[in-house]
Amino acid sequence: MARRALLIGSATGGLTGVARDIESMGELLDGRGFEIRELTGANATRAGILDGYEKLIADCASPDTAFVYYSGHGGIVRPLATDAATPAGDIPRDLQFIVPTDIEASTPADFLGILDTELAVLLARLLERTENAVVMLDCCHAAHMARDPQLRPRALPRLSYLDLADNLERRRKAGLQVDLLPALGNRGVRLVACAPEQSAYEYPNRDGVTAGIFTEAFRAALSEAGTAPVTWSTLMRRIRDRTLTLAPEQRPEVEGNSARLLFEVETAERTDAVPIAWVAGTRASIPGAALLGIGAGDRFAVMPAGAVRVDDATTIAVATVAAARGAAAEAILEFRPGHAAVPIGAQAHPLSAAARRRPVASGGTGPFAERLRAALAAAPTLRPAGPDDGVLLADVEFTGDAAVIRDAAGPLTRPVPADDAGIGQLVTMLGRLARSATLRELAPAPDEVLDEEFGVEWGRVVDGAAVPMTPSGALVHAGDAVYVRLRNDSDRRLYFFVFDLGVSGVIDLLTQDDPSGLRIDPGREYVLGARDGVLEGSAVSWPAAVPAGAARPEALLVLVTAARQELAVLQQEGITDAGSAKRFEEIRRDGSALERALADIVLGGEREVARARGRPVVRYAAQRVEFLLSPLPRPTPEVATFLVDERPERSIRLLGARDAAPATPVAIRLRELVVHRNRAWGGSDIRVDALIVTGGGDGDVPVYRAGTARFGNVRDGDRLPLDNLLVYHGPAVGYLDLAWWVSRDRTASRALGDLLAERLNAAEFTAAAAQLAGLAVAAPQAAAAVAAVGAAAIVVNTAYRLLSEAVGDSIGIYRTSFLAGEDFGIGRHPRDGLLRAQDFSYSYEIVGVG
Structure with a gap:
């Protein structure tokens, strides 16, 4: 019986932890007897991944074990409100995919991501060869920002619209075996980093090396399991505990046959009993303690092999856990009369469990710090952190005659005085955090x-x-x-x-x-x-x-x-x-x-x-x-609507890094615009209005530019003579917002730039920024982000109202926003071809001119 692992690492979109993930997974699985096959870099293209998966399928046969692992970005394209049902009448569904290293070479006709349907078919084919197949995906499809600025989402924050549905349909017609999917059912095991609507993150671990949180938690849990007969559901509970402590918004799950033992097809009978090994005298060892959540103070009844419940008449001993270090727990035995040893095959049945005590770092020196650590040691839900605690509840930072509770995102409390009353306050606050963290993990038996x-x-x-x-x-x-x-x-x-x-x-x-x-x-x-x-x-x-x-x-x-x-x-x-x-x-x-x-x-x-x-x-x-x-008030909302809105998810726009980088000179050109059907205006004249908003103005006033182009007697199918219409040439600072409208042109209607110059004034921006003044000192980056989003909304809302007044109904055909960390979107959009929005298709480009 062979064991084979296909490890796929695609370090795209700024991810820096993929190499560590592949290395650590390779070492971990090699130690369990797996033949390791790695696909990274130029080998992790779409073709490379599919070829590697095909070879794995061909090489496997029952009862081989197959493990497929992916570390990298995921992506999702949701149908627009304007997308019609399929010819079969199906409502368009979200399309999810993983991101190979050659994703940037995609075209509308040849999308180089690997769709969820394709991955499901590959797994179904692998399961036809061997039932013992496991897939693990350390990626996500929904990009959200986290509380910790060091956490990086493993999903693409934006996706230029490509017609993935057509790509999927072409692949079905080319032979994609979607008929296998109904038979997939509960076969195999699938480990996923989070739910579809959540984000998965990478972070710098305790050694300062960036890695996937899910992968690091899996590695730690599997190491703790050792050779114990552990199920995937038990392993996932330990993975989930570690993950939720670092990123409460990321909840890993196990799908499929989770009752199977690790890397086996055998399922475990449900029992609360755990193995126990007699060491000598009154000492015993319980393997897999950390994985099973066993801690100091837990008590067990040691029963003979085959016992299904605790029975006082046949109890051999009561074992109390003295310490849980590493993979095993050390227990002290209190033998019942007539017993002096633990027979082979005996099992420990739980009687009571001590409360889970959350580790708190408190590295200060002096009497106050010592008294605090003593108070933590005496608290029922807290304890001082030890050298082996990689995941902490919080950190108490000492500054002179005060202390502050902190986590990765910053201070959680205001300074607490360094006296006995202050110690009581700190323990109370930390106790609240511990109870809340434990409650987040609550799940029924x-x-x-x-x-x-x-x-x-x-x-x-x-x-x-x-x-x-x-x-x-x-x-x-x-x-x-x-x-x-x-x-x-x-x-x-x-x-x-x-x-x-x-x-x-x-x-x-x-x-x-x-x-x-x-x-x-x-x-x-x-x-x-x-x-x-x-x-x-x-x-x-x-x-x-x-x-x-x-x-x-x-x-x-x-x-x-x-x-x-x-x-x-x-x-x-x-x-x-x-x-x-x-x-x-x-x-x-x-x-x-x-x-x-x-x-x-x-x-x-x-x-x-x-x-x-x-x-x-x-x-x-x-x-x-x-x-x-967020402690900040909600920024001014946009009321204008657009057929295509490719702005990142709100938390990316409001919480994403807005580095104080120097201005980047750019030129933005509207390259092409095709009117497929001029049904609304019946061959009349058309105007195209473009609006660009960026930072860098005086105070809180943004910089904006508006351009208007007019075209006469536009008919169905006309490609407007834009001649690479220049809509902006200047610096991009902090962010770059774009909006396009198409309207029926009216005699003597004024250009959008003239309308804005007359009606938009600094007072509106000053009023919008005033509500942030009190928080700008405490959270300058967050306040700046809210102010920027609010300022852009004021400009776009004003432009929309002015166009409506000047020409009547306008069609917002496109809206997007880029941050400095995305290089302000420099490049052609879409990379090839045109972007379709109902009756219009278009393309534009952003060019660096520095």
Whole structure:
């Protein structure tokens, strides 16, 4: 039985961690007996990747093991609102793809990315050769910025429109075996870095080497697993824990047959028992401890081989974990009468688990730092970080007679005085962060999963209307009004709880009016943020205790249960009086597994693992909405609409790096414009208006240029004589925004530049910038980005209104924006051919002239 691994690394679009990923995966899999086949650089082109995959398929046969790994960018093209259904009547779907190293050579007729359908067909063909196939993709398709400026998304932030659907159809006609896809089902195993709407990131690891977060977490988890019989679902839990700590907005998943043992087709029987090896005397070792989440203080009943549950009559010993270092845990045995050794094949069944304690770095010196570390060691959910802790909850930084809690994005607290009261404040704040981090990982056990269907939608409220947002990666601004729509799609009554996991770690129950669960009957819905049938939303605010600076992750956790539950305990921060002590005692004694789990998150300490006989099982589901909260107000919105809008996702525009780089002189030319059908204006005269906006003006006033070209008696199919129309020649500073309109020309209508010069004035920009003045010192880059986006919106909105007044209806055919880090988009767009927007096709170029 052979083991083969195809490792594909495509370092495009500024990624710097791919080489490290391929090297570390090669070393890891080589140690497990895999024959390594690497495709990088010039070998990781579309043709090279497909050829390498074909050779892997040809070489494999049952019962061989095949592992396919990809590190690089992913991409997605979503259908425009103007895209029609397919000839078969199907609604156009999002097209996802991976990005080979020759992606830039794509043309509209020959797209060189590898589409998700092609990858699925390749896997289906591989599974025909051997059932033991695993695919791992460390990339993503949705590009969002993260809280940590060192995290780089593994998705292309923009995609020039190429007709991928036509490419896919041509490949189907050329023999792509899409008929294999229905049979793919649950066969094989697929490890993905995140959900389709999320971003995956690379980061500088503890050694300062840039690598994929998902790949690093996989490498660490697989190393911890050693030779233990571990399933892919168990491995993914450990990978997910490490990933969420670094990037809460990235949630890896395992798809397919996750119950299989690693690199095997055999599936594991579900059991909570783990192997235990007797060392000598009262010492024992539990392999794979870190992977299984076993920590110091956990207690196990050692049972004979074959035992399916804990039975006092046959218990050999009780094992208490003394330390969990590396891959194994060291346990101390308390033998029951008549036993003095652990027989071969015995297993450890969990009795209780100590609270997971999150590591906190505190590298200061002196009495205050020592007292803080002692307080961390005594806290039930915290501990001082050790040399082997690669992923930290936070770092406490000492500055003179004060301390500040920090993470990679900056300070999380204002300075806390270096005294006993200050230590209490720090431990309280860190405890909140620990509880929030643990709650983000909450998931039901297999026998607690709620099967009933329900829906969760969230978004902003704008002028009384709902504007839905994605469940991950959205950028929300302080002052935004948001809503949450909860829907029961099942045929039984369900109970909903909505918690806000705040920037500072504070946990709020948003359904406070129904603390034991918001009841929603079958087929009904409830909207948080609606009152008396009017959608108002609830305003989002930035916590006063957290310094205003970079945008930070916040989350909504929606818990759905099949019965009423007492979950409001999550809002508490421990036992505060006799009443709360009694309530926690009742929950831990009589509560459901979910109630006890949430109480344990609050209190820490030891929790019972084995479910008492007769205690009811309450099924539940946990759904998260992950977003970034900015302390800055929302910039002025654009009201103009465009047939094609290729601007990057909002978080890229608002949180992406805006380096203080020198101005780049550019020239922008509209090369071609074809009017396929002049149906709106019936062969009349047409005007084309182009608007360019960039930074670099005095104060907060942007630099803009507008150009107008006029054409007479335009008929269907006419290619307008643009003669490489020059629409801008000058410096690009910070950003470069473009907008094109096509309108019916009217007699004596004035050029767009003249209209703007008359109506647009600096006062509008000054007013828009005034709201940022208080935050510009604390977050200068963020404030500058919001000001730039808002300023561009003012110019575009004004241009749209003026055109509407001058010539009537105008068609916005194109809108885009480039940042300095993208070299201001220098090049031809599209690279070849024309960009189609309904009745128009066009191309333009941006040329560096320095």
